[in-house]
Amino acid sequence: MxxxxxxxxxxxxxxxxxxxxxxxxxxxxxxxxxxxxxxxxxxxxxxxxxxxxxxxGKENLFRTAMVEAAEESRRKVLATLEGFPTDPAGPEALRTDLNAIAWQLVDCMRSAAGWAMSRLLYAEAARFPDVYDAVQAEGGRQVNDALAGRLARLANAGHLEIPDPLRAARHFMALISADIPGLSALGTRAVADKVLRESIADGVDTFLRAFAKA
CATH class of the missing domain: 1.10.10.60 (Homeodomain-like)
Known part of the structure; x- marks a missing residue:
């Protein structure tokens, strides 16, 4: 051969x-x-x-394209989480490190393909509830579990007080990304990096006010 x-x-x-x-x-x-x-x-x-x-046909093509696009996005987010801080030097280092990882996570979410998938997922949720569940439930669970584990390590190292890491992980992701859909009109408008970084920093600050070790 x-x-x-x-x-x-x-x-x-x-x-x-x-x-x-x-x-x-x-x-x-x-x-x-x-x-x-x-x-x-x-x-x-x-x-x-x-x-x-x-x-x-078209229906199977839609299902496959959505699920595989979500899997690719999930792989990128999980790879990003490999760089999550483990034992920062102090409170300011923790804040800096969380802002850095939050920026990387948000960057994963705001790709053109990522926004296209998100818009489709919600627009077609009634027609394809199984696709919505597969992407949101399974994919979201894997990312949340991975993030929760890393937050738990920070808590074990004495940087955070987190009674429920899974809930804290959901809060972290929600806080750092809450403004993005509105600022970008669901990915149809460019958002200046400065504006995005300020939004992310506000989310990190809110998270730390709730969970930082006193």
Whole structure:
């Protein structure tokens, strides 16, 4: 077998990825009801039968694209959490470190693909409740569990007072991201970094007022 033999597999994977990325783009732009497989094929630059061969019809394409986009987003957030502070030098170092990790977490959320997925998730929740549950419940649980574990470590190191790490994790994510949907009009408007950093800092300050060790 020649070294180029695996190329068809790689090409198939790349084509599937192109179709899923195009599906998110078209569904977000046109809405599920108005989106067509023809439009997705054009966006992905593949033949329409290729989509059916890889992923079936429009409904299965929507489900697969949403779930896999959510999984990719979740992987990025979990990778970001690997850099969560463990034992800062003091209160100001803790504040600085939390602001830094909060900025990275928010940056994961505000990508064009991330916003497109979020808008679709809520817009089509009634039509696809299983997709909403899979993305929000399962994906949210994994991220919240991971964040809770890191907050618990800070509590064990004497930096925070957290009786319920899972609840504290939900509060942290909510506080650092609360202003973003409004500021960005659900991702349709650019937000200056300065404005975003101020919003994140307010969220971190509120979190520390509630949970910092006295």
């Amino acid at each position: 020649t070294p180029s033999a695996p190329a068809p597999t790689r090409g198939r994977i790349d084509k599937r990825r192109a179709i899923l990325d195009a599906a998110i783009t078209v569904f977000a732009r046109d809405g599920y009801a108005q989106a067509s497989v023809d439009a997705i094929a054009a966006e992905a630059r593949v033949a329409k039968p290729t989509i059916y061969n890889h992923l079936g």
